[in-house]
Amino acid sequence: MKFAHLADCHIGAWRDPKLRAVSNKAFEIAIDKCIEEKVDFVLIAGDLFNTSLPSIESLKIAATKFRELKDNDIPVYAIAGSHDFSPSGKTLIDVLESAGLLVNVAKGRIIEDESDKSKSRLMLDFTVDKKTGAKITGLLGKRGMLDRIYYEALDLANLESESGFKIFMFHTALTELKPKDLEKMDSAPISFLPKRFEYYAGGHVHIAADVNMEEAGYKNVVYPGPLFPNNFSEIEKLKHGGFYIYDNGLLIFKEVKLHETVCIESDCGHKTPQAVEQMLRDSINGISKESELNKTPGLNNAIVTIRLSGKLEAGKISEINLNEIFDLFYNSGAYFVMKNTNALETTQLTEITIDASKPEEIEENLVREHIGKIKVSAFESSGNETERNDKEKRITQELLVSLGNERGEGEKVADFENRVREEVKRILDI
Numbered sequence: 045m046k047f048a049h050l051a052d053c054h055i056g057a058w059r060d061p062k063l064r065a066v067s068n069k070a071f072e073i074a075i076d077k078c079i080e081e082k083v084d085f086v087l088i089a090g091d092l093f094n095t096s097l098p099s100i101e102s103l104k105i106a107a108t109k110f111r112e113l114k115d116n117d118i119p120v121y122a123i124a125g126s127h128d129f130s131p132s133g134k135t136l137i138d139v140l141e142s143a144g145l146l147v148n149v150a151k152g153r154i155i156e157d158e159s160d161k162s163k164s165r166l167m168l169d170f171t172v173d174k175k176t177g178a179k180i181t182g183l184l185g186k187r188g189m190l191d192r193i194y195y196e197a198l199d200l201a202n203l204e205s206e207s208g209f210k211i212f213m214f215h216t217a218l219t220e221l222k223p224k225d226l227e228k229m230d231s232a233p234i235s236f237l238p239k240r241f242e243y244y245a246g247g248h249v250h251i252a253a254d255v256n257m258e259e260a261g262y263k264n265v266v267y268p269g270p271l272f273p274n275n276f277s278e279i280e281k282l283k284h285g286g287f288y289i290y291d292n293g294l295l296i297f298k299e300v301k302l303h304e305t306v307c308i309e310s311d312c313g314h315k316t317p318q319a320v321e322q323m324l325r326d327s328i329n330g331i332s333k334e335s336e337l338n339k340t341p342g343l344n345n346a347i348v349t350i351r352l353s354g355k356l357e358a359g360k361i362s363e364i365n366l367n368e369i370f371d372l373f374y375n376s377g378a379y380f381v382m383k384n385t386n387a388l389e390t391t392q393l394t395e396i397t398i399d400a401s402k403p404e405e406i407e408e409n410l411v412r413e414h415i416g417k418i419k420v421s422a423f424e425s426s427g428n429e430t431e432r433n434d435k436e437k438r439i440t441q442e443l444l445v446s447l448g449n450e451r452g453e454g455e456k457v458a459d460f461e462n463r464v465r466e467e468v469k470r471i472l473d474i
């Protein structure tokens with residue numbers, strides 16, 4: 045049996061058209077490789093699109109590639125991820141499924157406990173791959189661990205007792221696999237997942253990692269990470285994206301590399317703006333010389349990140365002529381140049397900066413800091429303090445998602461307003 049495991053494709057990501065093109069191309073290349081490798085099927089563990097209402101361009105890219113897989117008799121099994129859900133709970137995964145381009149394997153039933161609702165169980169069904177007989181199931185992912193309730197209600201016994209070659213798909217952070225720099229990210233213990241499956245196809249955490257915890261009952265727990273890094277710090281950390289191929293028990297990470305990545309980090313402490321410029325010019329020359337010497341691509345067609353930090357000796361940040369520096373990079377053949385000066389300070393004034401981590405994390409921190417600070421009658425009636433805080437956190441996060449949504453393509457203003465109103469009513473339970 046041979047299959048591919050992709051996650052966090054984020055089709056349509058990046059505001060800049062040049063980087064969006066790279067990100068979208070990474071998806072196309074990954075699918076081409078799946079066809080070339082003649083895999084039996086493809087798994088997509090959530091976040092296929094970057095937003096729940098992607099552009100027509102993004103939809104076209106996905107539909108075209110899925111069609112090519114279908115023509116090659118390669119089925120696609122998917123689950124929805126945190127970015128795939130519109131606040132009304134709908135996802136384009138369902139549209140693609142209706143069109144016969146993929147199968148959503150997060151299917152099941154809720155067995156209600158009439159006397160105690162909290163004891164209701166979620167029973168998942170398996171989707172059986174015709175060609176290989178592989179049995180695939182999984183759970184969708186929701187932002188801010190809103191999927192936790194599904195895991196808590198998940199009936200593990202029926203999943204574990206099923207025989208055969210089983211794959212579990214999930215879109216959530218597992219505590220045991222979380223890297224140090226994502227410590228603050230909410231996560232679930234691996235014991236939330238059913239044991240003794242052959243493969244656990246993860247998504248959500250943007251790292252490439254595979255672990256074998258067979259003694260604990262969890263073999264082949266895998267995160268492929270994104271197909272292309274999703275933001276500045278991910279480019280620095282990951283350099284490139286990729287996906288996994290499972291080939292008869294063997295795990296192979298397939299890197300998807302369209303451009304070289306050159307990451308420059310400079311400490312500007314005790315330097316003047318002019319000295320910083322000179323330092324950057326020197327690094328351009330250094331990279332160019334080295335690439336000539338070693339016959340490496342150097343800056344040619346590279347994506348360049350420049351991170352500046354430290355306290356300038358004198359002058360303002362704006363006195364560093366970064367436009368000129370950018371031009372020098374482009375003249376040396378760079379494909380795209382970007383900067384991060386969040387940790388750059390001057391002696392003149394301290395700017396307020398927010399760590400350039402993911403917007404979700406910033407949101408999460410702000411929500412956590414403000415919890416319980418405003419009296420809301422709806423929260424006061426229910427349970428103890430922890431329960432009230434949990435409820436407030438959940439409602440705040442759902443409202444943020446809902447109110448942050450833009451008008452859909454072709455959606456009338458009145459319909460959009462109505463939709464937002466209905467969603468907010470649903471969230472607030474009024």
Ligand SMILES: [Mn+2]
Nearest residue numbers: 052091127248
């Ligand atoms: Mn993602």
